[in-house]
Amino acid sequence: MSSHYMEDGPMKHRILVAAIAATLSFSLGACKEETKLAVKEVEKAESTQLTSSDALITPAEKAAKEFKGKIDIDIRKSKADWEPYMPKAAPSDAPNVLIVLYDDTGLAAWSPYGGAINMPTLDKIAENGLTYTQFHTTALCSPTRSTLLTGRNHHVNGFASISEATNGFPGQHGRLPEQTATMAEVLQENGWSTFWVGKNHNLPETDVAEGASRKSWPLQQGFDRFYGFLGGETNNWYPDLVEDNHFIDQPYMPEDGYHLSKDLADQAIKMIRNQKASNPSKPWFMWFNPGANHAPHHSPKDYADKYKGVFDDGYEVYREWVLERMKKRGIVPATTKLTPINPMPKDMADPNDAVRPWDSLSADEKKLFVRMAEVYAGFSEYTDAQVGRMIDYLEKSKQLENTIILYAADNGASGEGTPNGSVNENKFFNGWPDKMEENMKYLDVLGGPETYNHYPTGWAAAFSSPFQMFKRYSQFAGGTGDPLVISWPKGIKARGELRHQYHHSVDIVPTILELTGLEMPEVFKGVPQYPLNGVSMAYSFDATPDAKTQKEVQYYTMFGTRGIWKDGWKAVAMHAPFGKGNFEHDRWELYNVEEDRSESTDLSAQYPEKLEALKKEWYKQAQENLVLPLDDRTPLEILTTYRPTTEKKRERFIYFPDTAPVPEGVAANVRGRSYKILANVEITKGSDGVLFAHGSRFGGHSLFIKDGKLNYVYNFLGIDPEQKFTSKEKLKPGKYTLGVEFIKESSGKHGESIGKAKLYIDDKVVAEGPMRTQPGKFTLSGDGLCIGYDSGDAVSKEYQSPGRFKGGNIDFVGITVEGTDYIDLEQEARRMLMKH
Numbered sequence: 031m032s033s034h035y036m037e038d039g040p041m042k043h044r045i046l047v048a049a050i051a052a053t054l055s056f057s058l059g060a061c062k063e064e065t066k067l068a069v070k071e072v073e074k075a076e077s078t079q080l081t082s083s084d085a086l087i088t089p090a091e092k093a094a095k096e097f098k099g100k101i102d103i104d105i106r107k108s109k110a111d112w113e114p115y116m117p118k119a120a121p122s123d124a125p126n127v128l129i130v131l132y133d134d135t136g137l138a139a140w141s142p143y144g145g146a147i148n149m150p151t152l153d154k155i156a157e158n159g160l161t162y163t164q165f166h167t168t169a170l171c172s173p174t175r176s177t178l179l180t181g182r183n184h185h186v187n188g189f190a191s192i193s194e195a196t197n198g199f200p201g202q203h204g205r206l207p208e209q210t211a212t213m214a215e216v217l218q219e220n221g222w223s224t225f226w227v228g229k230n231h232n233l234p235e236t237d238v239a240e241g242a243s244r245k246s247w248p249l250q251q252g253f254d255r256f257y258g259f260l261g262g263e264t265n266n267w268y269p270d271l272v273e274d275n276h277f278i279d280q281p282y283m284p285e286d287g288y289h290l291s292k293d294l295a296d297q298a299i300k301m302i303r304n305q306k307a308s309n310p311s312k313p314w315f316m317w318f319n320p321g322a323n324h325a326p327h328h329s330p331k332d333y334a335d336k337y338k339g340v341f342d343d344g345y346e347v348y349r350e351w352v353l354e355r356m357k358k359r360g361i362v363p364a365t366t367k368l369t370p371i372n373p374m375p376k377d378m379a380d381p382n383d384a385v386r387p388w389d390s391l392s393a394d395e396k397k398l399f400v401r402m403a404e405v406y407a408g409f410s411e412y413t414d415a416q417v418g419r420m421i422d423y424l425e426k427s428k429q430l431e432n433t434i435i436l437y438a439a440d441n442g443a444s445g446e447g448t449p450n451g452s453v454n455e456n457k458f459f460n461g462w463p464d465k466m467e468e469n470m471k472y473l474d475v476l477g478g479p480e481t482y483n484h485y486p487t488g489w490a491a492a493f494s495s496p497f498q499m500f501k502r503y504s505q506f507a508g509g510t511g512d513p514l515v516i517s518w519p520k521g522i523k524a525r526g527e528l529r530h531q532y533h534h535s536v537d538i539v540p541t542i543l544e545l546t547g548l549e550m551p552e553v554f555k556g557v558p559q560y561p562l563n564g565v566s567m568a569y570s571f572d573a574t575p576d577a578k579t580q581k582e583v584q585y586y587t588m589f590g591t592r593g594i595w596k597d598g599w600k601a602v603a604m605h606a607p608f609g610k611g612n613f614e615h616d617r618w619e620l621y622n623v624e625e626d627r628s629e630s631t632d633l634s635a636q637y638p639e640k641l642e643a644l645k646k647e648w649y650k651q652a653q654e655n656l657v658l659p660l661d662d663r664t665p666l667e668i669l670t671t672y673r674p675t676t677e678k679k680r681e682r683f684i685y686f687p688d689t690a691p692v693p694e695g696v697a698a699n700v701r702g703r704s705y706k707i708l709a710n711v712e713i714t715k716g717s718d719g720v721l722f723a724h725g726s727r728f729g730g731h732s733l734f735i736k737d738g739k740l741n742y743v744y745n746f747l748g749i750d751p752e753q754k755f756t757s758k759e760k761l762k763p764g765k766y767t768l769g770v771e772f773i774k775e776s777s778g779k780h781g782e783s784i785g786k787a788k789l790y791i792d793d794k795v796v797a798e799g800p801m802r803t804q805p806g807k808f809t810l811s812g813d814g815l816c817i818g819y820d821s822g823d824a825v826s827k828e829y830q831s832p833g834r835f836k837g838g839n840i841d842f843v844g845i846t847v848e849g850t851d852y853i854d855l856e857q858e859a860r861r862m863l864m865k866h
Contacts, residue, residue: 120221126433133324135439136494144355151418159517169509181539201656211554215252228319235695261811266290266328268822270812295416322413325484334408341403344388345488402485405477443493447484460806504586505593505602531579536564585651590662598624601644681848691814698845708769710841719835723820725808730825757796781805
């Protein structure tokens with residue numbers, strides 16, 4: 031046996047396993063054929079090790095093997111050979127690939143499926159391609175997106191949940207393993223340009239920072255260019271933007287016509303146009319991920335107004351109306367039943383996911399809920415119009431004919447707006463109930479910069495019709511059933527047809543690889559790769575609409591919910607997300623999905639053996655795909671779980687001016703505790719502006735000078751009035767330590783901290799009073815901690831963003847969450863101030 035078998039390397043584990051298998055086969059008296067097969071596996075592993083490791087060959091040996099020219103001491107007598115050093119070119123006439131991936135959209139929302147939301151661009155693509163009626167996802171964004179990146183199941187990718195909910199387990203860590211090369215990496219290595227525009231949400235929250243590792247950022251995952259946002263959502267009027275490997279400010283403001291969907295389309299067209307200007311023969315792959323339809327539902331008013339009157343009859347009537355349209359279009363069988371709007375058992379149902387019957391609503395509530403649906407629809411159509419500009423460009427530039435287009439969504443409609451809807455979705459993630467009187471104040475500006483709105487659960491159930499539940503509920507098609515339209519004018523003969531084959535987001539990568547003539551390598555950059563979990567859908571292009579699917583099995587798990595589909599049957603655990611536990615006592619139901627598309631009729635009593643077999647299959651899949659442990663804790667518990675960083679845990683933080691916003695995941699954490707903020711500042715005549723700010727108008731706090739007076743505002747989830755503390759006297763020129771102290775005294779009903787705030791100029795208290803602080807984060811992503819300005823959307827109504835500090839100098843701002851008295855810290859800060 032060669033000596034390199036004893037060395038550490040990417041193939042060591044596989045080699046040892048094969049060697050052990052060979053030894054066991056021999057010692058147990060196995061047949062010679064089995065022994066030969068095992069030995070061949072060892073030889074194959076050895077060969078792979080040799081070809082994949084540059085450490086086993088010298089530079090001279092490598093050159094002698096590859097170089098076919100001639101080398102003399104004189105270049106005039108030498109002959110060059112460029113072939114070993116040129117990047118691999120894609121096959122001639124290779125197709126472009128465009129994936130358009132929306133967020134939070136159920137099967138019953140869009141016009142090609144019979145929904146009320148007009149999608150002219152998608153309609154056009156569907157007329158020229160195929161509409162899939164049984165396409166499924168993981169029921170949540172980050173996990174689904176990971177499957178679309180790698181072609182492996184979401185737990186194999188380390189994405190059991192969203193990237194803000196990572197944990198220290200094999201299937202939950204939130205970093206794509208080296209053994210799961212992305213489709214972009216494969217395409218890039220084979221001559222495609224690769225572009226990612228829009229939402230990311232596939233790197234740990236702690237990596238969304240200037241000083242953090244960029245290993246999981248798009249440019250390190252096989253993409254040549256990136257323009258978009260790294261978190262799970264962003265304000266569409268004031269987005270948190272990244273270009274390539276660095277944070278940037280948005281190019282212009284809402285008052286000048288800015289909207290994220292428009293900006294993303296502009297950037298996408300620009301990337302392709304620039305690529306074609308220099309490399310016109312090179313194909314490209316673009317992953318276009320708009321913020322739509324994820325909350326906040328931000329729509330230009332004229333688009334929302336298009337839907338006046340469309341949703342006036344309410345979500346229950348909509349469910350009945352859209353099911354009939356889906357039947358007529360052939361999206362679902364004519365025998366499909368409408369499931370109950372509140373299907374979960376009472377002992378398991380989550381009150382936050384309940385749907386209030388339309389007839390039980392007041393007139394004001396109906397008015398508000400209708401407008402929320404109109405805004406959502408306007409947001410969706412407006413974004414489709416921006417995609418339309420991209421399609422128009424491809425058509426005019428003669429690229430559309432040979433472009434594979436996949437237009438889809440990543441999970442069912444979202445129920446995170448709770449039964450009453452919300453003008454500030456962050457209340458959901460803080461466990462804070464919405465009040466109707468608060469929401470009604472914003473009726474006329476819904477969808478504008480003044481709101482961070484989300485419709486109520488009733489519309490989530492409606493847009494996910496005819497299925498049970500919605501996003502997060504992975505056991506039901508209401509959470510996993512999504513639109514998918516595929517078009518490729520040059521490669522797909524069928525036009526305007528339906529396909530009913532059962533498939534999953536994990537099947538997209540194998541499909542694209544087959545269409546581009548590529549394979550996922552067994553070894554990529556020296557690392558052995560996990561096999562693809564998906565199967566190609568390309569066979570369905572020329573198949574009949576009802577041809578048998580080539581997919582055999584798919585497990586589902588999210589926030590403690592779970593189910594499994596196999597050969598047309600589906601078993602589901604009747605378990606709700608968040609806070610239930612007791613998984614061993616779950617009650618399971620059984621559906622024949624081939625005949626019962628909406629999963630309406632439980633057959634577990636009729637086929638108990640079938641149910642038990644599927645339950646065993648779920649546990650088998652869970653073991654193979656790193657699924658356990660299950661996590662159904664509350665959103666507040668999950669999002670506030672401690673997650674380590676490369677930085678040591680600390681209680682004191684020092685921040686300096688003129689730095690990029692510090693994301694909340696790595697910034698000073700003041701949640702649920704007493705804290706102090708101190709700023710060493712030199713004041714001159716006319717000093718004004720923000721000293722410190724973190725968050726936005728939808729939750730945050732800010733220390734600033736206005737009209738010569740010191741101010742501190744804590745904006746509690748955007749609920750009026752702002753908690754404001756102001757000094758009575760103006761600051762005179764000089765050096766000061768300015769600060770605020772919050773002393774927690776108790777916890778409120780919903781986990782909020784209740785206590786007293788004190789505003790300081792040096793060691794003197796200049797304002798004080800009662801105050802409460804949020805139990806959870808200021809934002810799910812974006813609006814980080816800033817010194818000397820306020821990024822994005824301003825925390826307080828008292829100033830306009832960015833509110834840059836002027837007329838003086840900020841030395842630094844310190845934040846502490848330790849127990850030291852404010853006076854002691856102030857004196858320490860004063861001593862530092864005197865040194866400068």
